[in-house]
Amino acid sequence: MSKSSTWQALNRQIRAAEKERGIDRDAHEALVLQVTGKASLGDCADSEMRKIVAHLNGTRVGFKPSAKGFVRKIWALWGSLKKAGALSATDTDAALLVFVNKHLNGRQFANIRQLDWLTYDEAAPVIEALKDWDHRVKAGGAD
DSSP states (O other), X not given: OOOOHHHHHHHHHHHHHHHHHTOOHHHHHXXXXXXXXXXXXXXOOHHHHHHHHHHHHHSSTTOOOOSOHHHHHHHHHHHHHHHTTSSOTTOOHHHHHHHHHHHTTXXXXXXXXXXXXXXXXXXXXXXXXXXXXXXXXXXXXXX
């Protein structure tokens, strides 16, 4: 049976939100079970999918995806590192900000408290550092 276009759009929203937050397969399954009582997204109706989207968007108070593509790229790379096991479960949003500020060392006004405050020129070396780290992890190198 083919799923409705609404269900497919909600599924894409859920997958994108999970990727951005670094939610792995086990956490995904637990989330679906917790919110809907169902074993998988395939068993969920549109209304249940909306509940999952609302739950994901509510996990960060006031969360709104950044309009800046380079900020979303930083989050995606951070999530990729978490998924690859390079980050511990205790590495949070605050740890990402520490990483960013470390790579902005020496710049004026470099104490960034929100990634949306970054300019592209500030974000570019951070993105490259995260890419390099991700490549090392995926190649089996050291963290």
